[in-house]
Amino acid sequence: MHVRTIFAIFFLHLLVAAACADGPADNLPDNVRRIPKLGIEVPADVRQALSDESGKLEQEIARLREREDASTRSLLPDVEIYAKAVRDALVYQEFFEPREINTARELLAEGQKRAEQLLAGEPLWPNQRGLVVRGYVSRIDGSVQPYGLVVPESYRPGGNDRFRLDIWFHGRGETLSEANFISQRRRQPGQFTPPGTIVLHPYGRYSNAFKFAGEVDVLEALESVQSRYRVDEDRTAVRGFSMGGAACWQFAVHYADRWFAANPGAGFAETPEFLKIFQQETLAPTWYEQKLWQLYDCTGYARNLLDCPTVAYSGELDAQKQAAD
Structure with a gap:
């Protein structure tokens, strides 16, 4: 199997509901679905x-x-x-x-x-509480990138107290354009809004499982929030579900020293397990494919969780439960 095909599957189709899994047929160049799909004619x-x-x-x-x-x-x-x-x-x-x-x-x-x-x-808007959408200029390509915030009512500009911050990684959404993401973040607080806590919703450059540019987006968005709000860096946590759960595993093991807790929901943590269990593929990887998998596979870095309290959750019948097990 060609390494580009592996990466296309891994980063574009990671951690979706079983009904949306594309399977081995999607490895055929003429059969790959367009993601995102072509929109309507305006x-x-x-x-x-x-x-x-x-x-x-x-x-x-x-x-x-x-x-x-x-x-x-x-x-x-x-x-x-x-x-x-x-x-x-x-x-x-x-x-x-x-x-x-x-x-x-x-x-x-x-x-x-x-x-x-x-x-x-x-x-x-800089002093607004509740749902706030903000942006920053990415060092990757100079583009402006959005992120959403839930700012607690107890936050006051000019104070001295620092606030806990939770990062929430969104799940896969094939129609999650920047416009739709911003619209969501203007209207919806999200799944988890602890009292007295700033919640950061990174966009992650669409639905690439927060890998590569998506990974940098999270770090740059966090840096932007820390420069604008009084964030307690000793009380920063990561959370997410499905594709967001996979991102949570990834950030927990790779940046364990930055979080006081991690809370991944479902989400695969290893490429071969994802391909075998979820994509139902028979694997015959080359040595360099296996080497490249290690870039983001979490098991090789699991020891780092000794420094990051982690609570995982999954549906008992969900194949993604494998990661937590």
Whole structure:
């Protein structure tokens, strides 16, 4: 089996429900599903209207980029994420349902609102509690990347107390465009919101199981949050379910010294077990494939969990229970 095929399966189809598993047939180049699927056709008049509104926001962003003050520069990514999300959805045909067109309108309106606040020197969202979407500029490619936050009501700007932070890794979502991710994070607090805790929802560069660029996205998003909020680095935890559970295993064993606890839900932790049990493949890996698997397979690093209290959970009939066992 070609090593590229292995990586395509591993990073694009990792940890999904059994009904969504593609199986060995997906190894055939002519049979590989397009992920994400091609979205719906947006009517020409609607597309033009969205492009016009997006253009207005881009003009405001251009005005903000001309400013040299530190505050504007640090907050500008919080505006740019809205323009980029809609622009990418238009360019790459990532509207998957008609209702997502209204989502795009809402995102452009929010981006415009933030731009106007920043131009007036009165940004409100940095001190907002509850659900907050923010952004940062990635060192990988210079792109702006979004992340979601749940900021507890007890958080007060200018205080001295530091807050626990939990990172929640999302599960696989084949239609989780940046626009849909931002929309979710504006509306949904997520599965787990402990009292007095900041919850970070990283995007992870779509659904690549938080590997490679997705892994860096988590670390950069965390760095951004730590620079903007009073985070207690001794009380930072990782959690997630399914594909997010796999990410939790990965971050727990590779960065055990950074977390006070890990709580993976389901999620495979080893490539060969995933391919055999979930993809139902017969494996005959080359030596270099086995070597490359070790980059993210968790069993070789499991000893690190001695430094990271870990509580795993799974459905008793879920094949992904294998990792916890």
